Every structure is written in C-alpha cells, then in structure tokens.
Amino acid sequence: MVEDVLTEAENKMNKTLEVLKRELASIRTGRASPALVERLQVEYYGVPTPLNQVATISAPEPRLLVIQPWEKGMIGTIEKAILKSDLGITPTNDGRVIRLAIPQPSQERRKELVKVARKKVEEEKVAIRNCRRDAVDALKELEKEKLISEDELKRAQEKLQKITDRHIEEAERIGASKEQEILEV
16 A cells, blocks of 8 residues: 555656656757747647647757648648747748747847746646655555554655655756756857
C-alpha cells in the first residue's frame, strides 16, 4: 500500500517534469524549433485547434521555421494566429507555405524570456510539492485506518521527501539549462 502511494506520487512528479520540458520548449531562443508554434491555437472550421494538427511544421535552417498547411485556405488563418501570439515574429507566405524567420532576441528580450522560464519552473515545482502533499495525505489516511504503523508512516514520508527533492532538483536543472540556452548569443 505504501509503495503504491509512493509510486503514484513519483509518476505524477515525472509527468510534471514532462510538462515543464514541453512548456520550456515553447519559449523562443535564438534557434528555430517547431515547439515554438505547434501549440498555437488556430481557428479551424470554427474550432480552436493546435497548429500541429492542421499543418506540417519544420525547421530546415537554424533560424527558419516553415509551416505547410494541409489546406491552402488555412494560410491566412494561420498567419493571423501567429501575428496575434506573443512570439513577436512576422510571417511571410508564398501562397503555399508560411516562413517564420527567427530573429536573434535582444538582450532585454532575453532577460524577459529568462523570467518567463523561471516562472514556469516555479509553477512546476509547486505542482511537484502538491503531489507530495497529496501523497502525504494518502499515507496519513492509511495510518488513521490502522493499515500502517506510525513508524511506517515516518519512513514513507522520508522516502517521499527524497523523491520530491530529486524531482525539484531535476526541475531546477532543466530550468537552468533553458536559461543558458536563452542567454546564449
């Protein structure tokens, strides 16, 4: 029972780290990455749809993204969505594909992006702590129902704290590497 609670908590924390990696991938650095735009919401027959579900996104060069809609009529809609987003990039199209030239961000913009990255890391650390809190509540419930002893509860909480610390360190490491990538000129 205790192992089940700890395993479930660890799985939730791992998923939180995956979310963090995806979130940080969408933050613009000097390099082109399809992750920058794939979650962008585009109006598709009146339904907001992620861009990666209506077009192919590729990065043929380090500073260029090419978006090829599956339907030619989507080009204008996709352009509007890109202009409305906070990317700060102006799209160009040739009637078949949309090209996004990724400019080198200014030093000021880099500092803003680092703040955004730190905020996302902090949000995920809070999510990890929430997983720990839920697991502690579950363990206390087991002890209250006399399914585990007080000593088992203490040992399980110590294990849980070690798991939590490890995941928080990993989140900080992921965040630090993203900061390094953003500040790289």
